[in-house]
Amino acid sequence: MKTESANGNGNVVLRADDVWKSYDDGAITVLKGADFEVTAGQTVALCGPSGCGKSTLLHLFGGLDEPDRGRVSVNGTEINRHSNLLRLLRHEVGFVFQLHNLIPDLTLEENCLIPTVAAGTDQRSAQARLRHLTDRTGLSHRRDQRIQKLSGGERQRTALCRALMNKPKILLADEPTGSLDEQTSATVFELLLDIVATEGVTLVMATHDRGLAARCDRLLEMHEGRIDESVSVR
Numbered sequence: 001m002k003t004e005s006a007n008g009n010g011n012v013v014l015r016a017d018d019v020w021k022s023y024d025d026g027a028i029t030v031l032k033g034a035d036f037e038v039t040a041g042q043t044v045a046l047c048g049p050s051g052c053g054k055s056t057l058l059h060l061f062g063g064l065d066e067p068d069r070g071r072v073s074v075n076g077t078e079i080n081r082h083s084n085l086l087r088l089l090r091h092e093v094g095f096v097f098q099l100h101n102l103i104p105d106l107t108l109e110e111n112c113l114i115p116t117v118a119a120g121t122d123q124r125s126a127q128a129r130l131r132h133l134t135d136r137t138g139l140s141h142r143r144d145q146r147i148q149k150l151s152g153g154e155r156q157r158t159a160l161c162r163a164l165m166n167k168p169k170i171l172l173a174d175e176p177t178g179s180l181d182e183q184t185s186a187t188v189f190e191l192l193l194d195i196v197a198t199e200g201v202t203l204v205m206a207t208h209d210r211g212l213a214a215r216c217d218r219l220l221e222m223h224e225g226r227i228d229e230s231v232s233v234r
């Protein structure tokens with residue numbers, strides 16, 4: 001069951017509750033009591049200087065790491081103690097990595113099909129979904145191309161397709177346009193916003209780009225290991 005938000009504005013799909021995270025046996029403490037919640041369908045920009053902990057926070061929501069203290073919940077389920085974490089991650093959350101993490105020797109199609117194999121999706125549905133996403137992202141003609149032969153923008157769009165293959169309702173995007181020039185970045189971001197709007201996906205995106213952040217419903221600023229939402233974008 002989903003949890004109602006404190007302000008009654010909808011279902012809370014992501015919640016960080018006094019989250020602490022350090023590395024190197026406590027030598028560096030990155031998150032120092034991060035608290036926030038995101039309701040279904042929102043687009044949220046996560047901003048802050050390099051090294052402030054944006055990727056760390058997204059990784060916790062993606063189940064890629066665990067907090068030292070506090071709770072991180074997805075759809076009302078605390079993910080670090082989830083008995084079926086893999087199911088949650090394969091079906092409910094999509095992740096676009098900062099360095100896209102595509103396998104360079106495999107083709108666009110092969111990269112995108114990996115999460116569907118992990119999720120046990122039948123091949124016909126997976127192929128139909130891939131056709132749809134590559135059409136939407138203008139990549140249909142590149143499906144058989146190896147990743148190493150794709151441009152930066154094509155790789156980022158491929159990473160977006162891969163993250164959306166299992167129709168997640170939550171997309172965590174870590175600098176999804178970070179490595180691109182301004183024009184390509186704007187194009188990929190428009191596409192991202194368009195897809196999340198039509199598919200009803202909740203988006204949390206780490207970004208340095210204030211222009212992109214201003215296009216989101218909310219701006220969360222990371223400051224000294226906590227979340228500050230005093231700077232509103234709307």
Ligand SMILES: Nc1ncnc2c1ncn2[C@@H]1O[C@H](COP(=O)(O)OP(=O)(O)OP(=O)(O)O)[C@@H](O)[C@H]1O
Nearest residue numbers: 023024030048049050051052053054055056057098
């Ligand atoms: N696995 C790790 N082991 C040790 N330190 C780490 C690890 N991962 C991250 N850190 C450190 O934690 C801090 C936060 O890193 P993080 O990658 O979350 O920052 P960020 O806000 O995403 O930065 P950027 O904008 O450069 O991507 C940095 O000082 C980083 O060096």
Ligand SMILES: [Mg+2]
Nearest residue numbers: 054055098174
């Ligand atoms: Mg980062």
